Amino acid sequence: MSEQSNSDQVWLTSPEGLAVMLAFTVAMVVASLFKGRKSALPYPPGPKPSRIPLIGNMMDMPSSQEWKTFAQWNKEHGPLVMVEVLGQKMCIVGSHKVASDLLDGKSAIYSDRPAMPMVNDLMDWRFNMGLQPYTESYKRHRKAFHHGFNKRVSDEYQYLQTVEVNNLLKNLLDSPEQFDGHLKDSVAATIMMIGLGYKTTGSDDRFVSIAESAQLAMVTAARPGAFLVDVLPWLKHVPEWVPGAGFQKVARRGWEFSQDLQKIPFAWAQQQYEQGLAQPSFFKKLRDTPGFASEDPKEEEHIVRCATAVMYATAADTILSSMLTFVLGMIHTPHVVKLAQEELDRVIGTDRLPTLADRESLPYVTAVAKEALRWEVVIPMGVPHRLMEDDVYNGMFIPAGTVMIPNQWGMAHEESVYPNPMEYRPERFLVPTSQMPPDPNQIAFGFGRRICPGRFVAENQLWLTVASILACFDISAALDAQGKPILPPRDYTSGMASRPAPFKCQMKPRHSMVKDLIAHNLEANAP
Numbered sequence: 001m002s003e004q005s006n007s008d009q010v011w012l013t014s015p016e017g018l019a020v021m022l023a024f025t026v027a028m029v030v031a032s033l034f035k036g037r038k039s040a041l042p043y044p045p046g047p048k049p050s051r052i053p054l055i056g057n058m059m060d061m062p063s064s065q066e067w068k069t070f071a072q073w074n075k076e077h078g079p080l081v082m083v084e085v086l087g088q089k090m091c092i093v094g095s096h097k098v099a100s101d102l103l104d105g106k107s108a109i110y111s112d113r114p115a116m117p118m119v120n121d122l123m124d125w126r127f128n129m130g131l132q133p134y135t136e137s138y139k140r141h142r143k144a145f146h147h148g149f150n151k152r153v154s155d156e157y158q159y160l161q162t163v164e165v166n167n168l169l170k171n172l173l174d175s176p177e178q179f180d181g182h183l184k185d186s187v188a189a190t191i192m193m194i195g196l197g198y199k200t201t202g203s204d205d206r207f208v209s210i211a212e213s214a215q216l217a218m219v220t221a222a223r224p225g226a227f228l229v230d231v232l233p234w235l236k237h238v239p240e241w242v243p244g245a246g247f248q249k250v251a252r253r254g255w256e257f258s259q260d261l262q263k264i265p266f267a268w269a270q271q272q273y274e275q276g277l278a279q280p281s282f283f284k285k286l287r288d289t290p291g292f293a294s295e296d297p298k299e300e301e302h303i304v305r306c307a308t309a310v311m312y313a314t315a316a317d318t319i320l321s322s323m324l325t326f327v328l329g330m331i332h333t334p335h336v337v338k339l340a341q342e343e344l345d346r347v348i349g350t351d352r353l354p355t356l357a358d359r360e361s362l363p364y365v366t367a368v369a370k371e372a373l374r375w376e377v378v379i380p381m382g383v384p385h386r387l388m389e390d391d392v393y394n395g396m397f398i399p400a401g402t403v404m405i406p407n408q409w410g411m412a413h414e415e416s417v418y419p420n421p422m423e424y425r426p427e428r429f430l431v432p433t434s435q436m437p438p439d440p441n442q443i444a445f446g447f448g449r450r451i452c453p454g455r456f457v458a459e460n461q462l463w464l465t466v467a468s469i470l471a472c473f474d475i476s477a478a479l480d481a482q483g484k485p486i487l488p489p490r491d492y493t494s495g496m497a498s499r500p501a502p503f504k505c506q507m508k509p510r511h512s513m514v515k516d517l518i519a520h521n522l523e524a525n526a527p
């Protein structure tokens with residue numbers, strides 16, 4: 001997910017933006033005269049707001065790698081920090097304990113989402129249940145995902161994942177220097193197959209490009225503070241020709257991408273289904289069980305359309321990011337590669353490749369995969385939850401409407417829970433149960449009623465890729481012209497889903513049997 005520089009977004013510094021802000025500030029001053037505190041209890045602590053009335057902490061808000069600043073605030077003020085920007089209260093949740101108490105424990109009132117008019121209304125991303133408010137309609141969308149991705153059903157997709165991991169190994173053998181492109185194509189192929197029963201045609205696939213264009217437009221627009229219309233929803237009625245309404249042009253482009261994503265892959269899958277050609281997939285599963293989410297066939301068709309459109313958007317970038325983090329982590333810790341390979345050789349031997357059925361007997365490899373989800377967190381600031389009723393936590397008052405930001409990166413780097421958190425150290429999960437820190441999947445996949453419904457598929461995919469690559473290849477830093485290793489820096493992109501900046505590495509087959517093993521597996525698992 002790359003960053004897009006766009007002058008339409010820098011509303012805080014444009015003359016129009018400042019004029020609108022001034023009008024807004026005056027309106028807020030008037031409103032605040034009539035608004036009193038609802039509780040005598042203190043709000044959670046946080047950085048001091050600006051002396052300029054009502055802008056609150058706007059000037060304190062970081063513009064990149066926000067999770068690191070937020071983690072620093074949590075260190076200074078405590079695990080629950082409150083800030084306010086233009087009247088919107090936000091709580092940064094920096095510890096797994098507080099997230100469990102509030103977002104898991106009281107999920108009945110912590111499961112709403114902020115409105116996001118730019119993405120939801122103007123770009124028509126309401127089809128994405130991940131952005132929908134917590135309503136009865138949302139619950140029916142969620143049912144579709146539960147139906148198609150609960151633990152049991154997710155395991156049914158393992159054979160599709162195995163086929164695609166075998167293709168990945170073959171590609172890594174042929175052109176290891178393109179490892180990042182191969183990982184991307186492998187994830188895309190798996191997701192399209194699981195989601196729609198659709199076989200991608202390589203890196204220029206039409207459906208993948210539709211999904212990527214839509215996804216890029218959405219994540220760029222969804223960044224907190226990117227568009228003033230998210231703070232002043234009435235701006236969505238301002239026409240595109242009005243000076244300063246450049247966001248409408250951005251929204252129109254995003255709307256077009258969103259229409260393609262909702263219509264084109266669905267039409268293809270529906271046609272295959274009607275002709276009796278549909279392969280086993282999430283789409284087919286939903287179509288084969290009418291009434292799974294709604295008694296109204298029209299609503300159900302709408303839900304299937306939305307669910308299949310949202311599948312790629314939520315699954316591809318996230319799984320890919322966790323895999324790139326695994327590779328980067330291995331380059332930084334050659335001893336981990338060695339220990340994992342020793343375990344694989346001892347338990348599996350070198351005359352076959354690992355399968356998901358081996359997971360229980362490979363605890364070190366499993367810990368390597370877990371650590372990939374913790375070392376750098378795919379969605380570092382989680383997806384915001386919105387509090388639906390006033391609440392009190394440890395003597396602090398949190399008013400309804402507060403946006404809760406689960407700083408998942410901060411939680412995964414709590415020194416007291418994960419000592420030396422910046423180190424890639426699988427051993428932290430190889431301790432007696434009584435000393436075991438929380439499994440990173442309890443953080444990386446979010447919380448409560450909004451927890452990621454694709455987590456079982458994602459975990460299977462990550463584990464199988466990690467185990468298979470380690471069984472076949474030695475992973476190490478690329479060499480410069482003088483033959484010296486180039487250790488890639490640990491740079492991560494900003495944005496909703498973060499991933500390592502492009503880096504190079506070496507992947508060399510571990511032994512002479514690797515080529516034959518991959519060929520054999522490709523043949524044995526051919527569809």
Ligand code: HEM
Pocket residue numbers: 129130131142145149310311314315316318319322378379382383384385444445446447448449450451452453454455457458
């Ligand atoms: C490593 C891979 C993945 C990671 C780290 C991840 C992480 C997350 C997180 C943090 C959330 C927000 C949870 C919250 O609000 O607290 C989420 C939501 C969601 N994820 Fe994933 N995800 C991954 C893969 C997937 C896959 C494979 C799918 C689809 C099969 C998927 C579908 C969704 C959907 C539909 C939501 C919205 C849930 C809701 O709002 O009710 N994700 N994911």
